[in-house]
Amino acid sequence: MTRIVQIAPTIEPGSGVAGVAYALEQEFRAAGVPVERFTAADAGRTLARPHRTTFGMHLARAGNVVWFSTVGTRRAKRFLAERPDAISFTHNDVMAGDVYVNHGLLQAAMRARGNYAWRMVRNPVHLFTALRDRLRYRGRTHRAVVALTGQEARLLTEVYGRVRPPVTVIPNGVDVERFSPGDAAERAAVRRELGIADDTTVAVFIGHEFERKGLHLAIEALRMAPGVVLLVVGGSADMIRRAGAQARRVGVPERVVFAGERSDPVPLLRASDVLVLPSAYEANALVVLEALACGVPVVSTRVGFAPDIVVDGENGFLVDREAAPVGARLAELDGLDPEVREAWRARARATAEQHSWREVAARYLELARSIEAQRAPGRHARGRAAGDT
Structure with a gap:
């Protein structure tokens, strides 16, 4: 054996x-x-x-x-x-x-x-x-x-x-049982903890290497997506401090929420509407699969596994590594009707179930x-x- x-x-x-x-x-x-x-x-x-x-x-x-x-x-x-x-x-x-x-x-x-x-x-x-x-x-x-x-x-x-x-x-x-869509009550509870309104579109960024993964681009992109709040998961105290300073320079400090390090990303993914990953390089980007499994569409650069599983206009978007296209896609997802948004979530989940x-x-x-x-x-x-x- x-x-x-x-x-x-x-x-x-x-x-x-x-x-x-x-x-x-x-x-x-x-x-x-x-x-x-x-x-x-x-x-x-x-x-x-x-x-x-x-x-x-x-x-x-x-x-x-x-x-x-x-x-x-x-x-x-x-x-x-x-x-x-x-x-x-x-x-x-x-x-x-x-x-x-x-x-x-x-x-x-x-x-x-x-x-x-x-x-x-x-x-x-x-x-x-x-x-x-x-x-x-x-x-x-x-x-x-x-x-x-x-x-x-x-x-x-x-x-x-x-x-x-x-x-x-x-x-x-991806563990499709652990990473799965949550219910409305869990979503609301996590948002209350973070001080985010129920009707706000939340773009989540998850990672410990802010520069490589493009957090600065995600923050700048908020200027093109005024209805979106950026939830940042991970990073050291110094990294969070510098990112907060950038948010103030860009003029969006009230729309960037730092959750810090979390041992379990699932509740934060379930409380979000889109994963944003404008990374310069990924060998795979497991977080893309984890987000899709939670029914969260993805806006990502063409790195790692994203080009193989993200289909433009179906379960997310593939974008150039610039703030403007990231912001345009976040704004597009923010403008979806509730029924259309649920269809996006279902397609995201269906993609992950194949892996x-x-x-x-x-x-x-x-x-x-x-x-x-x-x-x-x-x-x-x-x-x-x-x-x-």
Whole structure:
């Protein structure tokens, strides 16, 4: 029987890499497949997560990345060597495992934001990550690579020129039971908590990297959509302070509501009418699927999974990364009649229902079994499974 090991800094319910690994873990187990995990905690480190300042947040993340990429790699190899019959999926940092799941390309993200050379050299961890991943994709560390979208698979070749392991495209999924439309009472309660009127159109922005994800464009877009309130979820205190200052400069401070970090985005999505994501780069943008599953249309740039699932005029809009088109689409959605708006919500939900985690996990298991079949009979998988280069 196929056995799975998942390697990630953390594996827990929620969004992001940790949430993806957790969702896969649950589906593997539901399919009767034994699965283990190797996290930073299993490697002996408690990940630091200070969010009082932007600098502190970046410093903590940098330390976590370097530690799990180096010390974590050595310990992960020992862990896998004791499980030579397991197939391992690595999500971020560790240079070991049969399959590496590419949750994003640092160099592609930096290029999309502009001033690439300066962004790279001003942060030594960026240079460390670029070198690490060049070794990862050009070398023999992994047997296969998973890209979350076809666009991301193409970017791998553009960035590295040659990717030695074969690349398989498997998009992320969504928990369509957890992420689902709420009722009117829940919507009203969340809005009361946030001080937002029931009849106001709410555009929600969710993310911790305000600059890359384009919060400044969403705030500026409010000038073209006077009936819309922007609900901002995530960010450190410093990031929120700077975004608030921009809202005052633009003249819309009363229409920007900062919810801060929330462990569960579902109530906020259910209280919203549209997700706005004018991002410069996304490997997948799981939040797009989560919003659609909650019946929330999406206004997004052509990044990540959005071009594959957002259909203009049906479940959202794809826009250029400029404030004016974002604002025009928000204003258009704001002007919808209630019956028409409900039809948009139904189409958004129907889109997400086609991308359950069960189907995604089945594709990962198919990949795992193909790797098992490649192993020579009687040969221990110890060296390759442990990520030896």
